Amino acid sequence: MKLSNPTIKKTQIIRNALFICATFLFFGINQSLAFQEQPGVDFDEYRGEVVDAESNKALVFATLTVEGTNISTITNTEGNFLLKIPKNINSSNVIVSFLGYKTTSVPISSLEKEGNKISLMVSVTQLSEININAPKDAKALVRATMAKRDDNYFNDPSLMTAFYRETIKKRRKNVSLAEAVVNIYKTPYTSTKDDAVELYKARKSTDYTKLDTVALKLQGGPYNTLYVDIMKYPEYIFSSEAIDDYKFTFDRSTRINDKLIYVIRFNQLEHILEPLYQGELYIDVENNTLTNATFTLNIIDREKAAKLFVRRKPARVDVWPTEVSYRVDYREKNEKWYYGYSSVFMEFKVDWQGKLFNSTYSMNAEMAITDWELNATGDLPRYRERIKRSIILSDEATGFSDPSFWGEYNIIEPEQSIESAIRKIQRQLRRTERNSD
Template identity: 25%
Template sequence: MQANIPFMRIICYTCLCLLYCFFIPASLCGQKMTVLEGQIVAMEDGGPIPGAIISVHNGGIHSMSNQEGRFILKIPAMNTNDSIYVRMLGYQPQCFTPAILYQQGNRILLQQQPLQLKGISISAINPLSLIQKAIQRIPENYYGRPHVMKGFYRLSARKAWDYIHISEAAFDLYCPDLSGRHRLFRLTRARMEKDLSPFHGVSNIVFGVKPENVFEYDVTANINESDVLSKQGLKDHRFSLNGLVVYNGRQAYELIFDQREGLRKSRYQGKIYLDKETLAILSLQYWLSPSGIHYWEVKSLSQRALMKLLDMYETVLQDTVQIHYRQYGEKYFLSHVSNRSLIRLHSGRVHFDFNCPVDMQYITTQIDTVAVKPFADKELLGHNRYIEHQGEENSGMFWKDLNLMPADYDVDSVAAAIHSRNDISQYRRMLENIIRKQSKQPVSRIDTILSFYHRKGLFDGAALIQHKGQTIYQHAFGWADRSRQSANKLNTKFRIGSITKQFTAMLILQLQQEGRLQLEDSVGKYLPDYIHKNITIAQLLTHQSGIPNCTLNTDYLSQLLLHPFSNSELVTRFCSDSLEFTSGQHFRYSNAGYMVLSEIIERVTGKKYADVLTEKIFGPLNMLYSHAGVVDAEDTLMATGYEGSVPETKYPLLNMAGAGAIISNATDLLIWEQALHSDKLLPLREINQMFQPHAHYKDWNADYGYGWMIDKGMFKVSDKHVIQYHPGTDMGCYSMILRQPDEGIVIILLSNSGDFPRFDMADLILQQLNSK
């Protein structure tokens, strides 16, 4: 029996953006449109302004700018000469015509507007009484007669930077009155792609939206169910009046709230904006209160029981909702909603554990108030059914004729990538059938495996395999540089991403051997100005420091990709956030921890991290093709990484010093692996510390040593043999180094064509080499 785990409302609907096109008569549908595209930026610094509302004065047509400030507005021919208005909280509204926009190079400049009104006394107003009056006036302020809204949404979920779910749907809502209880949902089209690989094939995890969830965000239609504005919500929170502000050109009361002290449940912090004249709710913004977040739990008792039964859990780490209303004519309507969530998904039984950002955009493109009637029963979708599971349309024309906020990513490419990853699991079964029909000669089967994935367009790069201490297979596939038509070779150099961590760990162990540091030393001994002085070097090595992974922070990552920083700057700017847990108590993979180790190495030696690598590892081992840092554009041995068909983004490699940044090739990595069986770099008893289990990595069902993972079940042969490995990822370059010491097996796979099925490939190769 399949059991679906539906996430709570907020989890499923992250980044909900509702953009309404009000009162577009049905007669306008299908007529010729003028497409207006542009960017909204701040006059003061030229920075993009996301979330601005762009509307046609007489046509009631609306759109919203995305994170880059860009927007698309489709205007019917009859409204081409109408004025266009742009509004954004904190900026002066703008009015212009399409012709003026073209003259300005499709850029709209907004000037900042002071939010706080000074010199107005409001101390005598009771904030709770103000909110209660606003609730009483909802029937006066909001449109409550029958109407039909046409809507569109896009939902996405990620593991790190890989999208693992994307779905889109277009639909109609019948709204007979102000109450959300009687609304009807009619689906017109939908599509969905989901990737099961992060959950190791388990299909019980469901990202999805139900009609009832679409209805819930209009709090003025669902006051009794609101977490903040219901009677219970008003009791659970304390409110205060912060002052009068200008909200989109109108004077508004700004109220702030937090959950009450001593409340033993998870509630919210936030703000409410009320129109000063009418007390209409202009905006409700809230997020989980820090004082109660540790009480958060899934609301449904049956769902909690099901999760316990399946040993699959969700924990909300962050959740922010912003609901905005705007006036059209004399009434207010829901304008747009944003909801951002970060959820930890984990299972001990299936062995996954990762933080998952879930985002959604929801756009209402039209409201019809003329001669509307309820939908026929056969057209309805039940309130408790997942919308995206009802249909599938993967055509590139999916967005045609919709007024919407442009996506911040290529939706069709993301959907294609997920679809491709799903094909990979099918390929493995096909390949296993092919291998069974071949001779049992391992080398022939290994060539079949690697050639198969290359022909499927999933692997370009270099492969080197050793068995019983002898190299039995070495081959290169595809192009190192497609523009130059230069082929990959065995000495082609690749960026090896997180495989770098084992080299950083080796440097730390060497410095300990020299008596220059100890693993139990605190970071503060070497970085006295560092905020987290009490973390130990050992905790950094084993990802038990609690320092958040800086490469999962969008703002940080954009800076790391654009600007070079010194090691000390990297530690201060990107590795100094509040700890996610008390150091030493948990495991959480963090590139930031190894970046701190790189700074410690520089402080102890007085030399650059890259120079210490060459002095202590690359030089002594004669690894001639290995170094850290700058890529020489004229280096004909350097592979260009590709993300799909596009060359990867270039960035300052040493911004990832310690966690990444090393360039190497297959032959050098084999030299490195062989050195781990000798005392060339360290006595063997010291080297063996790297392969001892120091922490458990649930996500990959592995133990973690120092820069190496010790498998507990990802590879089939692990029930009888010790498998030590580490993958690497660096933009378009992906890699895998794996060793099985008892049989002298080494597998090195380096790719420059993006992600590839490295676990499946390594697993299949291991099975051939261990078959009797």
């Protein structure tokens, strides 16, 4: 049966959106790793945690920004942070913010090198605020927000420095970790040109003994997270054709940086059979600005979802996704918003024929903007200098080194479990080297 043009277009949008998150399964892995070093640089490091002031619960993905600069980082899944600040700006403050909490300012001079604890208070939204100029139609608010993209987001080209991390786990154990510092040539939100990514540094560590001779590799690298910027790439989720396939409803309200934020829930209509998305949009109602979004893929049909993600696998293995989720956070400067952080999480079942139990693998990719400046010329790197959208970062990276490898660049502080996995793999490599001598 020949599909109508709108259906073809919609299907292409879905496949384009999911292609960047495609996974590979391979036999036979090259286990050679190299080590590199980076000269020391003139900066101060501060470690600590961000917590809820009352419950002492860790605040995950809280943002820390050096006041008056574009230097930022975020807390990891345990609420810990590592912030590197050039010595010549140590008279400034660190602005700490988190969704639904009051933003706080911490003088850099009051920070210790280790053990800092920053507590944030919940921002209570008064009921009377919710009824003031409240929009009545959730879909209309989403449409108005998409329509005001050119007014509310950066309309100048920017050169961003970002930290990117890919983690692969088998069940709960870390088996592979790849990290990179990349340069992002961010085109204006008013432009139809895609952003370009340039690889600056990369490193990896993989425990091949836990992969059962099967290795999952994430195709697309930093592009997976970059394309979650739905205000820059609305065609991947809320194109003019696809937006009518969703139902939008008001959920609740909260605050971000003392701004009243409405939370809009969305889900695909019941009669839509193709796998689309469901999630929450956080919208500043006064300015019609999307500040955050979290959403997941509706895995309605296991076989359809598997075809969208799995590009190559052994013949005797069935692989299908059980969860695919996304997150994007935006930051504000001079009343303009820009992409600040995003993540993609995927979980897969791997079922070998003839085996009693299947395996569960999860893949997490996240990227945080740690510094940026205006790209005055608007020039993009030459095509041969850009990384390809089909990149597999773990193939490009060379290996783990000592902490000076990353020099002055801000990174997301590793979770303790990841640090333990790295140390274990390094010890195993050293033993292998000694045995081969």
